[in-house]
Amino acid sequence: QKEVEQNSGPLSVPEGAIASLNCTYSDRVSQSFFWYRQYSGKSPELIMSIYSNGDKEDGRFTAQLNKASQYVSLLIRDSQPSDSATYLCVGLSKGAGSYQLTFGKGTKLSVIP
Amino acid sequence: EADIYQTPRYLVIGTGKKITLECSQTMGHDKMYWYQQDPGMELHLIHYSYGVNSTEKGDLSSESTVSRIRTEHFPLTLESARPSHTSQYLCASSESAVVGELFFGEGSRLTVL
Numbered sequence: 130q131k132e133v134e135q136n137s138g139p140l141s142v143p144e145g146a147i148a149s150l151n152c153t154y155s156d157r158v159s160q161s162f163f164w165y166r167q168y169s170g171k172s173p174e175l176i177m178s179i180y181s182n183g184d185k186e187d188g189r190f191t192a193q194l195n196k197a198s199q200y201v202s203l204l205i206r207d208s209q210p211s212d213s214a215t216y217l218c219v220g221l222s223k224g225a226g227s228y229q230l231t232f233g234k235g236t237k238l239s240v241i242p
Numbered sequence: 243e244a245d246i247y248q249t250p251r252y253l254v255i256g257t258g259k260k261i262t263l264e265c266s267q268t269m270g271h272d273k274m275y276w277y278q279q280d281p282g283m284e285l286h287l288i289h290y291s292y293g294v295n296s297t298e299k300g301d302l303s304s305e306s307t308v309s310r311i312r313t314e315h316f317p318l319t320l321e322s323a324r325p326s327h328t329s330q331y332l333c334a335s336s337e338s339a340v341v342g343e344l345f346f347g348e349g350s351r352l353t354v355l
Contacts, residue, residue: 137282163342172332172346173285217285221342228341229301232285 132158133220135233143241148205150236152218155199158231162194162201165217167235173217177203208240245269248333248347255323256355263318263350265333274316275344277332278302285332291316292338323354 132155142148152162161180165173179185179192179201191204201220205212215235222229246267255261267274272293277285277300287300291310305327306320316335320327330351334344 161342165344172349173344174346175343178343219342230287230342230344234282234284 132222132231133218133233135216135218135236137234138237139239140236141239141241142208144208144210146208148208148212148238148240150203150205150216150218150238152201152203152233153199154201154218154220158220158222159196160221160223160228162192162221163219163230164190164192164203165219165232167215167217169214205238208238210240210242213238213240246333246335246345246347248331248350250350251348252351252353254353254355257322257324259323261320261323261352263331263333263352265316265318265347266314267316267335267345267347268314269335269337269345270313271335271345272313272338273336273341274310275334275336276300276306276308276316276318277334278304279330279332279349281330289318323352325354328352328354 134153164177166176167173177192179194185192189206193202215237217235218233220231249264274291276289279285286302288302288304289308291297297308306318308318332349333347336344
């Protein structure tokens, strides 16, 4: 299993719907998780971080972490065309003396007006 | 808005040339990183630095080198460019206390002919 795995999509949702983006991870990646948004031709930008089991809400975004199932998700409520981008799931692991970030390949989201 | 700058944004160069990609940040962050990203693929860490005079290689083997003489500056150098070096290079920085929350520059797209 890859350390951080995402369905590459594309995931298409109509405007106003809930977009659900999912990510699974291996045993080695277990500290914390981050969701980055990357518009086409642009750099990634951090939108959510989650450090413990449960839900974390920030505006229209909710991150969910389930360590027992090794599963992280990002929900986007009231999806807008401006949410169309690739969403990167990123896991943090602690190696010998240092932390390491592992990026997933990303899920491409398309919000249809 | 993140205060991290990369130059050049785009570079087309012939095989065998020496190139330096510049990266500067004005946020006073100790940690700086260079990532490589090919279209549709995940980001791979090629170099990182946790402070002045500290540099380490990342998980992706690279023929490039870096230096960190000043906190704000983290240039990447290729002594002899090859077509296999064609890629997008992303510089990022983070606060020491907040591992995983990266601020990215706009990227340098390198094409080696």
